[in-house]
Amino acid sequence: DIQMTQSPSSLSASVGDRVTITCRASQDISKSLAWYQQRPGQVPRLLIYTASILQSGVPSRFSGSGSGTEFTLTIDSLQPEDVATYYCQKYNTVPNTFGGGTKVEIK
């Protein structure tokens, strides 16, 4: 099975900072990658699919890029409501494995 590795596992940044999270696949998954946000105590929600398409209703400060085996999620200007754990997920073939998550906190 394809493994998904996220880095870093956690980060702390200031409000207004640009934050970048990386997700690496152990094999080529083309652009079959989604990003989810899980705020503390909440259910996850879809942010981005097909590596770079923003889900409806998601603020434009979120963006995704990449293809093949390396992907990034960028938050352009970190806001307090962005405190959450972010997960990537590949879906080219079953199982649709998640990455281990990146916990984002405010400094």
Place this chain on the structure above:
Amino acid sequence: EVQLVQSGAEVKKPGESLKISCQGFGFSFISFWIGWVRQRPGRGLEWMGIIFPDDSDTRYNPSFQGQVTISANKSSRTAYLQWSSLEASDTAIYYCVRHRPQSASYILSWGQGTLVTVSS
């Protein structure tokens, strides 16, 4: 409004059986892959498997194959996740999820989660 309404929290003993449910509202239940995601306490998300309710085509994550059974009843718009013999390591929140239409790809909607606690 699309909703996935899951059954309530459960407390079970090791070795007991359990079946939890997820009922879909506000969408064509037979047109979407419905799946289950596990989240152990303080841990990440784990994709368990999916079912297409129209024909009950089911796909499992090999890590969960043989450990759980996923099923669905299209007439009652309900998906199920069941265990025949629970272990303490099954303690987790289980989310019912709806994938994009006609595709076992990314997850569009999540249920509220069902907390399963297994303890002697």
